[in-house]
Amino acid sequence: MKKLIVANWKMYVTRLEDADALFELARRGTKEQISQATYDLVLCPPFPYLFEARRLGVPVHLGAQDVSQDTKGAHTSEVSPLLLKDAGIEYVIIGHSERRAQGETDETINRKMRTALQAGLHPILCVGEPSNIRSQGREATQTFIYNQLKKACDGIDTSKQEAGNLAIAYEPLWAISVNGKGASDKPEDTVVITSFIRELLKAKPYGLNPRILYGGSVRSTNIRTFLDHHEIDGALIGKASTEPKEFELILKELAK
Numbered sequence: 001m002k003k004l005i006v007a008n009w010k011m012y013v014t015r016l017e018d019a020d021a022l023f024e025l026a027r028r029g030t031k032e033q034i035s036q037a038t039y040d041l042v043l044c045p046p047f048p049y050l051f052e053a054r055r056l057g058v059p060v061h062l063g064a065q066d067v068s069q070d071t072k073g074a075h076t077s078e079v080s081p082l083l084l085k086d087a088g089i090e091y092v093i094i095g096h097s098e099r100r101a102q103g104e105t106d107e108t109i110n111r112k113m114r115t116a117l118q119a120g121l122h123p124i125l126c127v128g129e130p131s132n133i134r135s136q137g138r139e140a141t142q143t144f145i146y147n148q149l150k151k152a153c154d155g156i157d158t159s160k161q162e163a164g165n166l167a168i169a170y171e172p173l174w175a176i177s178v179n180g181k182g183a184s185d186k187p188e189d190t191v192v193i194t195s196f197i198r199e200l201l202k203a204k205p206y207g208l209n210p211r212i213l214y215g216g217s218v219r220s221t222n223i224r225t226f227l228d229h230h231e232i233d234g235a236l237i238g239k240a241s242t243e244p245k246e247f248e249l250i251l252k253e254l255a256k
């Protein structure tokens with residue numbers, strides 16, 4: 001299984017020239033260093049820069065940071081999964097904790113999952129527990145994750161081929177950086193949760209085998225410690241993927 005590396009730019013990049021510089025690093029990294037047989041590299045810039053990446057022909061996969069739960073109509077500011085698909089955008093992050101913190105509910109996330117899958121997109125569903133749950137121990141953490149997954153995946157037709165497009169990003173909330181400041185999970189703790197998610201989704205009623213990533217303060221200095229575990233199928237990288245020097249170092253790590 002190829003590892004999935006997702007760069008979530010969030011709202012860190014606000015100038016076209018900065019976006020172009022990151023695209024150029026990605027172009028060089030993928031052309032000269034990173035084995036495309038080993039990794040799928042997905043860049044998730046803000047919506048307008050998706051089209052800039054297309055214009056520049058950056059040889060990476062592209063993903064949106066969010067998507068509408070509806071497909072068409074009177075929905076000001078929303079972006080349809082049909083539009084994304086039509087524009088050649090393959091992936092979409094759904095249920096990021098920063099969206100949940102803005103009021104996104106489990107029901108909305110579930111609708112987004114279903115419309116995104118139906119449109120043929122590859123959803124990257126984010127799940128993760130807050131610190132007060134983690135401090136209650138493994139069982140409380142697993143129950144929390146189980147509930148998030150169950151609600152997000154409810155009603156998905158797992159017999160359809162498109163259900164195979166799903167990826168899960170395990171992102172404990174307390175590990176997600178604010179402006180690059182934060183401390184990651186311990187990889188040996190992460191594998192307990194990613195293995196739990198894998199078993200859960202492999203079993204009935206799902207029968208799925210998604211790639212399961214880790215996210216939360218991933219940087220060049222620790223990415224290998226996660227990817228070296230076969231239970232972790234990739235990484236979701238926020239702030240570090242928008243810092244040119246760090247991003248270059250991350251690409252170098254992937255090239256090793």
Ligand code: PGA
Nearest residue numbers: 176177216217237238239
């Ligand atoms: P971070 O963000 O790498 O800045 O911690 C990860 C994420 O929230 O996707």
